[in-house]
Amino acid sequence: MQSGLVDILNGVSQGYVPGPVLFIMYIIDLPKSSAFYTALYPDVTYFRRSNKNPDYLQHVVNMEPN
Numbered sequence: 930m931q932s933g934l935v936d937i938l939n940g941v942s943q944g945y946v947p948g949p950v951l952f953i954m955y956i957i958d959l960p961k962s963s964a965f966y967t968a969l970y971p972d973v974t975y976f977r978r979s980n981k982n983p984d985y986l987q988h989v990v991n992m993e994p995n
Contacts, residue, residue: 941948956969968975980986 941951956974965976965978968977978986978989980989
């Protein structure tokens with residue numbers, strides 16, 4: 930089975946040599962938050978915080994700068 934051709938309008942080609950540098954340039958501007966644990970992966974970014982009080986968590990998220 931062969932896939933049809935599709936125009937790619939954005940993204941980085943697999944095996945593209947400057948790809949890792951472009952990824953670092955993209956994530957370097959993510960906000961650094963002391964309120965959240967941050968995990969960065971090539972395909973997803975996690976911001977995580979835990980607490981037994983949901984009202985406190987809502988407050989912490991709402992106080993985080995944009």
